[in-house]
Amino acid sequence: METPETGAEALAKSFAVLWGMDQPGTRGPKRGLSLDQVVDAAIEVADAEGSAALSMSRVAKHLGFTTMSLYRYVDSKDTLLALVSDRALGLPPELPVGVDWRTGIEAWAWAVAAAIKRHPWFLELPLATPPVGPCNMAWLDAGLAMFAETPIPESTKLQLVMNISLYLIGRMRVAREVATGDDNDEYPTLLSRVLDPQRFPALTRALAGQAFDETETDWEDVDVRFGLDRLLDGYEQFIRSYEQRS
Structure with missing residues (x-):
């Protein structure tokens, strides 16, 4: 056997x-x-x-x-x-050089998103092993290069890049799965019928504020951008703390 x-x-x-x-x-x-x-x-x-x-x-x-x-x-x-x-995924495109880390890593992140959109089924593939292929390594190298001039340790740079990569894959995967539903447009209406303001006060306020309405033309990109911006806001604070130590 x-x-x-x-x-x-x-x-x-x-x-x-x-x-x-x-x-x-x-x-x-x-x-x-x-x-x-x-x-x-x-x-x-x-x-x-x-x-x-x-x-x-x-x-x-x-x-x-x-x-x-x-x-x-x-x-x-x-x-x-x-x-x-x-x-x-292919190889990364030409990315900006000589720019600050945030401009660089943001360009890298949107290039990753664009690569995934060319083959949306990529989001359905199992994540059974770490990325090991030459294309994945080229993307990882390009992402790490954006933090080359920062004072943070190399191991932490890797964590920062992987965190962005996992955010993009996770957020885009959720958006892809949700988009396959036929009743998404009815979601706010359905919520309004069942939410009790006494029991769900915060949700009721969010619903009244149209938080669940998809009013943007490119809703998926807008939503991904919001999360990415908040993530990079946190990176700025984190990297600044290292710069203040040096």
Whole structure:
């Protein structure tokens, strides 16, 4: 009986494929297929049908190959998802240089959001492992660079960048899931019918103040921007405390 693969072993295998340390597809006769073609095909499938369609058999069908032939290039669906999640983000665009950290990291954050919007199904992929691929590493490096001139420790810089990244993914994922509902426009009306001002005074005031109304044209972007601005406001206070110590 085979011993089940551990999480560390799976991560190491994905890491090797992502960084080209493993050369898949070298055994047996050449079939005119490459790892890049497999990953690109998987992205095309997800763009057309969503992340739920990302299976070895569906990608193989899209390519016109058998499912077994794909295993010469990708050993498992988990590895396929790791490759797809890295490739879907792509490399970061040219970001501003010579600017203050807040201007830089804000530009970085909106570039991340734009990359995700190009493939919205990215938000549905499992977060089973830390980002390890070259595209993810390029984004992380670009984010860390925005804090290069600040006095905070390197480990803390990493926390600041990851905090923004997780905020964006989490907030955009919630917005995507909520947007799929058909009755969202009726939400304030439904609340007004059930909220007792005596029992829910704060909620009643929020409802009266139209807090739940989606009046903005680009509501999702406005909501993400509000949270990002408040997050960076806190970063300013935090970084200023380090500057005052030096």
